[in-house]
Amino acid sequence: MLSPADIVELPDDPDDDRRRLNALARWSLRYTPLTQTDPPDGLTLDISGCAHLLGGESGLIADLLRRLRQFGIVARVGVGPTPGAAWALARFTRQRAPRLSEEEFEAALNAMPIAALHIDTDTEAALCEVGLDTIAALRAVPRDSLRQRFGAELLWRIDEVFAVHTPRVAALPAPEAPRVEHIFDGPIRHFEIVTHVTRDLAARLLASLGEQRVGVLDLCCRLTRCDDTPLDIALAFSQPTARFDHVWRLLYTRLERAQLGFGVEAITLDARRTQALRDAQPAFWLDVAGAMRERGQQALGEFVDHCRERFGAANVRRFRAIETHVPEHVFQTITAADAHFNTIGEPQGAEPQAGQARPARRRSARKGKTGALASECRAIPNDRPTAMFDPPEPAQVMSVTPDGPPIWLRWRGVECRVRGASRAARVRFPWWNDALKGGGRDYYRVQDQDGRWLWVFHAHRLNTWFVHGEWA
Amino acid sequence: MAGSQAISLAALRQKLARVGQTPVGERSLTRQPVGRRVATDWPPIDALLQGGLEAHAVHEWIRAPAHSPHPAAMPPFAILTHLARQALRQASPIAQAVWVGCRPDPAALALGAENLLDRSLFIAISRRDQRLAALDLAIRCDSIEVIIADGQGFQLLDTQRLNLLARAHGVMLLLARPSRDRHELSAAQTRWQVATEPGETDAAIAQPRWRIELLRSRGVISTEERPNWALELDRETGVVGLHTGLGAALRETTPKPAAAAS
Numbered sequence: 001m002l003s004p005a006d007i008v009e010l011p012d013d014p015d016d017d018r019r020r021l022n023a024l025a026r027w028s029l030r031y032t033p034l035t036q037t038d039p040p041d042g043l044t045l046d047i048s049g050c051a052h053l054l055g056g057e058s059g060l061i062a063d064l065l066r067r068l069r070q071f072g073i074v075a076r077v078g079v080g081p082t083p084g085a086a087w088a089l090a091r092f093t094r095q096r097a098p099r100l101s102e103e104e105f106e107a108a109l110n111a112m113p114i115a116a117l118h119i120d121t122d123t124e125a126a127l128c129e130v131g132l133d134t135i136a137a138l139r140a141v142p143r144d145s146l147r148q149r150f151g152a153e154l155l156w157r158i159d160e161v162f163a164v165h166t167p168r169v170a171a172l173p174a175p176e177a178p179r180v181e182h183i184f185d186g187p188i189r190h191f192e193i194v195t196h197v198t199r200d201l202a203a204r205l206l207a208s209l210g211e212q213r214v215g216v217l218d219l220c221c222r223l224t225r226c227d228d229t230p231l232d233i234a235l236a237f238s239q240p241t242a243r244f245d246h247v248w249r250l251l252y253t254r255l256e257r258a259q260l261g262f263g264v265e266a267i268t269l270d271a272r273r274t275q276a277l278r279d280a281q282p283a284f285w286l287d288v289a290g291a292m293r294e295r296g297q298q299a300l301g302e303f304v305d306h307c308r309e310r311f312g313a314a315n316v317r318r319f320r321a322i323e324t325h326v327p328e329h330v331f332q333t334i335t336a337a338d339a340h341f342n343t344i345g346e347p348q349g350a351e352p353q354a355g356q357a358r359p360a361r362r363r364s365a366r367k368g369k370t371g372a373l374a375s376e377c378r379a380i381p382n383d384r385p386t387a388m389f390d391p392p393e394p395a396q397v398m399s400v401t402p403d404g405p406p407i408w409l410r411w412r413g414v415e416c417r418v419r420g421a422s423r424a425a426r427v428r429f430p431w432w433n434d435a436l437k438g439g440g441r442d443y444y445r446v447q448d449q450d451g452r453w454l455w456v457f458h459a460h461r462l463n464t465w466f467v468h469g470e471w472a
Numbered sequence: 473m474a475g476s477q478a479i480s481l482a483a484l485r486q487k488l489a490r491v492g493q494t495p496v497g498e499r500s501l502t503r504q505p506v507g508r509r510v511a512t513d514w515p516p517i518d519a520l521l522q523g524g525l526e527a528h529a530v531h532e533w534i535r536a537p538a539h540s541p542h543p544a545a546m547p548p549f550a551i552l553t554h555l556a557r558q559a560l561r562q563a564s565p566i567a568q569a570v571w572v573g574c575r576p577d578p579a580a581l582a583l584g585a586e587n588l589l590d591r592s593l594f595i596a597i598s599r600r601d602q603r604l605a606a607l608d609l610a611i612r613c614d615s616i617e618v619i620i621a622d623g624q625g626f627q628l629l630d631t632q633r634l635n636l637l638a639r640a641h642g643v644m645l646l647l648a649r650p651s652r653d654r655h656e657l658s659a660a661q662t663r664w665q666v667a668t669e670p671g672e673t674d675a676a677i678a679q680p681r682w683r684i685e686l687l688r689s690r691g692v693i694s695t696e697e698r699p700n701w702a703l704e705l706d707r708e709t710g711v712v713g714l715h716t717g718l719g720a721a722l723r724e725t726t727p728k729p730a731a732a733a734s
Binding site: 293295296297299300302303304306307310311314315316317318319320321330331383384385386387388419420447449450451452453469471472 | 545546548549550553564566567568576577578579580581582583587589592593594595596597602605606609610613614615616668669670671672673674678680681705707708
């Protein structure tokens with residue numbers, strides 16, 4: 001029995017309910033891309049082809065209910081072949097998440113009241129007046145009679161529940177990107193005015209984003225030009241930012257180069273991609289190391305943004321070591337345009353316990369796809385040159401025996417006498433790699449008369465010599 | 473209960489004192505005090521330079537002409553990587569190294585137990601004005617401790633400006649320059665010349681070796697003196713150390729492992 005103290009009064013706010021339902025629908029995109037709201041209190045998820053990712057339908061339902069419970073939401077779930085059937089099962093069965101076989105499913109639906117067809121209240125009242133209060137009773141009536149008396153929609157509802165036709169679940173509309181706009185009275189050709197207005201717009205946009213603790217990742221400044229195509233200035237940031245100084249510095253350099261044409265009629269700033277900002281601790285609560293890390297990441301991110309703006313994203317790079325024995329595949333280049341550019345150097349997760357398998361590393365050793373930090377990467381022996389040539393440079397080589405080490409070589413147009421050479425180290429290439437086709441190479445460390453150490457190889461299939469690197 | 477409160481209050485007082493001493497948002501958070509030196513880990517050189525290379529200055533490494541057929545050949549990356557590793561070792565754990573040049577090559581960075589790959593950022597540009605612009609940006613970035621750059625074609629004014637910037641912002645800048653630049657005037661704090669030196673002929677035990685010559689060190693040695701040392705890259709550990717001859721002697725006395733042959 002509830003006491004008055006257990007009752008919490010809250011004002012009815014349909015707008016807020018709708019907003020929260022939309023937020024929940026966006027959150028449920030983690031389960032399926034096809035999600036739509038069913039106001040005032042429902043969500044419809046099309047989980048066709050998605051359930052196996054969470055261990056089947058039962059796994060998905062368990063995960064969904066668990067997470068909703070953590071949010072403080074008590075939910076009922078129905079899984080059916082159509083949205084109508086799922087709607088009925090979620091609302092008109094005793095269990096919170098019924099699991100029914102095909103026969104049970106048909107029987108359960110037939111036993112349900114006609115309200116389970118999701119029909120309007122007038123039709124429901126009219127059906128009840130003539131004694132048709134269950135779905136089974138309704139299905140016993142000839143369809144033509146129902147159409148003449150209650151209209152085609154009732155039949156459509158019955159067909160939807162019994163999977164005669166399946167309406168599609170529409171994808172959730174993408175949330176509108178935060179944007180600010182200024183429309184001039186007429187075309188403006190003065191650069192100072194355009195700059196001033198853009199600056200104000202940027203300040204407004206970033207202030208509003210900052211209030212929501214959101215930073216911009218992709219920003220587009222559109223100059224609508226008179227009698228000309230709009231000019232889009234797109235900026236990309238390596239990490240979410242709401243810092244006006246940083247954004248304006250990059251935007252201004254691009255504005256300076258903009259052709260205003262016959263004048264600008266409107267300026268629009270559009271934050272096309274945003275991301276939650278890291279929660280910044282007040283300086284008082286931060287220890288020195290935490291403050292250093294936070295400032296260091298911010299400073300580095302801004303440096304990367306300036307460099308990619310000035311020199312191009314492809315020229316700002318990091319490298320990741322890959323576990324492969326093919327020398328030219330050891331390092332994977334990651335440019336500033338790649339989404340995971342900033343994750344290089346971050347911890348890769350906890351170390352597995354003793355005896356536990358390392359699936360990622362095993363996979364990488366076979367396919368050479370998954371990256372690992374060089375310190376962990378056991379496939380890079382120390383005995384590799386400190387400078388690698390990409391691609392390997394052809395050389396003319398003389399050796400005493402056909403498969404023996406070089407005694408003389410001509411490389412880059414210069415003849416080198418070989419002082420000493422190591423014995424061959426053979427590298428075989430994987431048969432599944434079409435580019436290499438299972439060929440092999442014999443590598444030699446060669447010292448020339450100047451003391452330079454070169455990494456020379458003989459390609460078996462091509463029967464040609466190359467210099468692949470130098471200890472320099 | 474009272475004891476734990478006293479402990480937490482004491483910790484809070486300490487934190488307050490620390491915050492007061494090191495203001496958040498100041499450059500002192502990420503940078504070390506001016507005048508600091510980066511030990512090279514080569515004892516005679518550290519002794520001569522009074523502790524190592526100056527941390528907030530420009531240092532030039534020039535390829536010696538006689539030993540390289542290409543006038544554009546650069547000094548060894550292994551040496552520069554060693555110095556960058558030393559600089560980062562003595563810096564804060566979040567400090568980064570930036571490499572500016574036309575062909576970024578990560579091979580030298582992955583060698584050794586302490587790799588620099590995850591603490592390095594590469595700017596792949598070749599034009600002189602672009603390199604100067606990138607250096608300007610990098611020096612002003614708080615979280616960058618050491619910069620290794622292709623200094624090909626830099627003039628006296630460029631190095632003067634870079635040296636002043638490096639001093640003001642607390643960054644060590646290592647410029648790699650080809651042999652044709654050795655007569656170019658420079659404002660670098662130290663200038664080094666690197667030549668390849670032939671080692672043992674037996675490839676199984678021989679290691680890459682270089683002779684470095686200190687051409688100039690402001691305020692430490694006169695220009696007439698040109699001390700030089702031999703450096704050697706230990707392939708097994710990836711460490712560049714002073715060549716003493718002891719390593720080779722040791723290797724000769726120990727039996728060769730089967731893997732060494734490859």
